[in-house]
Amino acid sequence: xxxxxxxxxxxxxxxxxxxxxxxxxxxxxxxxxxQCTSLEERRSVLAFAGTSKLFYALxxxxxxxxxxxxxxxxxxxxxxxxxxxxGRARKGDFDTSIQITVSEAPGGEVLSQxxxxxxxxxxxxxxxxxxxxxxxxxxxxxxxxxxxxxxLFGDEPGLFPSLERLAWHPTPSCDDLRLxxxxxxxxxELRDHxxxxxxxxxxxxxxxxxxxxxxxxLRQMLMRAPSLSSLTLNVATNNNVLAMTPRxxxxxxxxxxxxxxxxxxxxxxxxxxxxxxxxxxxxxLPLLKLTLDFNMQxxxxxxxDLPNGFHTLEDLCIFDYNTCAAxxxxxxxxxxxLQTLSVIFAWDMPRGHAIVLTTTIAQRFPALTxxxxxxxxxxxxxxxxxxxxxxxxxxxxxxLHLEQCSGEHSLSDAYLMQCAEAWSDLxxxxxxxxxxxENQVPATVTLDALISLATQxxxxxxxxxxxxxxxxxxxxxxxxxxxxxxxLRVLAITVVDIADEARDMICAITIARLFPNVDIAMSLxxxxxxxxCCSLYRIFSGPRASTAIKWKDMLARMxxxx
Numbered sequence: 001x002x003x004x005x006x007x008x009x010x011x012x013x014x015x016x017x018x019x020x021x022x023x024x025x026x027x028x029x030x031x032x033x034x035q036c037t038s039l040e041e042r043r044s045v046l047a048f049a050g051t052s053k054l055f056y057a058l059x060x061x062x063x064x065x066x067x068x069x070x071x072x073x074x075x076x077x078x079x080x081x082x083x084x085x086x087g088r089a090r091k092g093d094f095d096t097s098i099q100i101t102v103s104e105a106p107g108g109e110v111l112s113q114x115x116x117x118x119x120x121x122x123x124x125x126x127x128x129x130x131x132x133x134x135x136x137x138x139x140x141x142x143x144x145x146x147x148x149x150x151x152l153f154g155d156e157p158g159l160f161p162s163l164e165r166l167a168w169h170p171t172p173s174c175d176d177l178r179l180x181x182x183x184x185x186x187x188x189e190l191r192d193h194x195x196x197x198x199x200x201x202x203x204x205x206x207x208x209x210x211x212x213x214x215x216x217x218l219r220q221m222l223m224r225a226p227s228l229s230s231l232t233l234n235v236a237t238n239n240n241v242l243a244m245t246p247r248x249x250x251x252x253x254x255x256x257x258x259x260x261x262x263x264x265x266x267x268x269x270x271x272x273x274x275x276x277x278x279x280x281x282x283x284x285l286p287l288l289k290l291t292l293d294f295n296m297q298x299x300x301x302x303x304x305d306l307p308n309g310f311h312t313l314e315d316l317c318i319f320d321y322n323t324c325a326a327x328x329x330x331x332x333x334x335x336x337x338l339q340t341l342s343v344i345f346a347w348d349m350p351r352g353h354a355i356v357l358t359t360t361i362a363q364r365f366p367a368l369t370x371x372x373x374x375x376x377x378x379x380x381x382x383x384x385x386x387x388x389x390x391x392x393x394x395x396x397x398x399x400l401h402l403e404q405c406s407g408e409h410s411l412s413d414a415y416l417m418q419c420a421e422a423w424s425d426l427x428x429x430x431x432x433x434x435x436x437x438e439n440q441v442p443a444t445v446t447l448d449a450l451i452s453l454a455t456q457x458x459x460x461x462x463x464x465x466x467x468x469x470x471x472x473x474x475x476x477x478x479x480x481x482x483x484x485x486x487x488l489r490v491l492a493i494t495v496v497d498i499a500d501e502a503r504d505m506i507c508a509i510t511i512a513r514l515f516p517n518v519d520i521a522m523s524l525x526x527x528x529x530x531x532x533c534c535s536l537y538r539i540f541s542g543p544r545a546s547t548a549i550k551w552k553d554m555l556a557r558m559x560x561x562x
Contacts (some may be wrong), residue, residue: 125167
């Protein structure tokens with residue numbers, strides 16, 4: 001019979017495991033920042049908690065610090081646990097229409113358990129690795145149940161004294177939101193209760209009497225949480241909840257997002273969004289960051305009077321559903337300190353609008369350091385559309401996306417060389433588009449553009465380009481490079497077309513010499529992200545397949561050169 005020897009821990013190890021600071025360090029490695037953000041982290045902390053009473057006491061707060069929904073807490077109520085699982089057994093595991101009315105008074109021990117766990121909660125409603133995404137959308141407790149819970153627990157001093165981040169679908173009465181109005185709140189995302197079950201909008205659904213409870217609950221939340229500075233509202237078009245909120249309750253906000261679910265679901269849309277009253281109100285707030293779903297008629301924009309004009313903004317993101325971003329920026333957005341701007345077009349764009357937009361941006365926001373433009377198609381040559389941006393010398397992060405671009409309008413060496421000369425502080429450059437033709441790579445971007453970027457943009461760390469054409473080119477020894485090598489870490493080029501297959505290794509040597517510090521793994525990851533959505537990859541099954549090289553293959557050649 002074989003004997004298994006188990007080595008006992010030394011006295012020094014036992015003393016170490018009794019040191020709370022060491023145990024906290026172990027917990028921090030299992031769940032950084034004291035929160036489980038993935039199921040793997042949660043399993044590790046649960047295993048840690050099951051080791052001993054001391055370990056359990058330390059892990060308790062971590063396990064309850066972050067929840068995707070309130071079900072784990074509500075299941076402590078015997079009535080909820082019994083009715084919920086009975087309903088699941090009757091209706092099926094994937095039914096989302098179970099509604100529970102809480103009416104039984106729980107015992108003192110149950111109340112104590114709920115309060116002790118609720119006191120640990122810091123983040124509610126955000127997914128844990130997407131595993132419970134549907135869970136927080138289900139309003140398991142109905143309006144009457146939430147009203148009972150509000151009376152049961154009261155709201156002073158509050159059931160959730162440590163809650164900082166909340167993502168929630170309020171019920172029509174908003175009693176659930178009143179229960180969650182914690183004084184420690186910093187960030188809140190509220191979605192219209194009509195989308196809690198993925199329901200579709202029907203005109204007239206949002207009645208004025210439904211707006212008032214949400215506006216009242218929002219006022220109460222802002223009053224109770226003086227540090228609440230970030231608010232996201234995803235509400236219906238005729239919902240004037242924000243406009244119904246007194247300005248003196250909103251001045252504490254620094255980050256505001258107004259999102260319209262119907263626009264993003266491609267629903268038929270006739271009304272202005274946001275409303276003129278809402279836009280007039282938020283233009284007077286001392287906001288630093290603003291995200292807007294924008295669908296206004298030009299006539300409405302011309303009638304607007306916004307004297308303060310978002311003067312304090314530093315970060316602006318516009319989702320444009322009616323080509324109204326350019327006139328809005330030109331007429332109403334006076335933001336001299338604006339540093340970050342994103343404009344994303346949802347639908348088609350009229351010919352010439354891109355030039356109007358980029359000219360407006362260049363004229364109005366000279367202090368920009370980060371710019372993201374996502375446009376539907378290129379009606380003009382690439383360099384014509386984006387030439388005005390070259391007058392913004394502080395740009396360090398640039399993202400230019402086009403849904404489609406024809407070969408004659410594609411990116412060129414000339415424009416990239418101008419970018420290298422104009423943006424000496426450039427750290428991030430991402431240019432991406434699909435080609436109308438899938439059978440030919442434009443011969444407009446060559447190694448000369450990469451040399452220009454390598455020698456003039458010495459701070460560049462990420463570079464993504466749509467294509468590269470290599471014809472009669474040999475690796476040059478006359479390139480003046482930084483003494484310590486360029487710091488570029490991520491390099492991805494969707495398609496490399498080499499006229500002579502024999503020169504693919506020369507191309508790899510040249511790129512590797514230009515950018516010796518490229519991280520192959522990070523570059524492959526970036527290339528894979530592009531490959532999932534880029535039709536340029538179809539060229540590998542076309543007539544030019546014999547000369548086109550996938551970027552992952554070029555990265556493999558570059559690694560051999562090192």
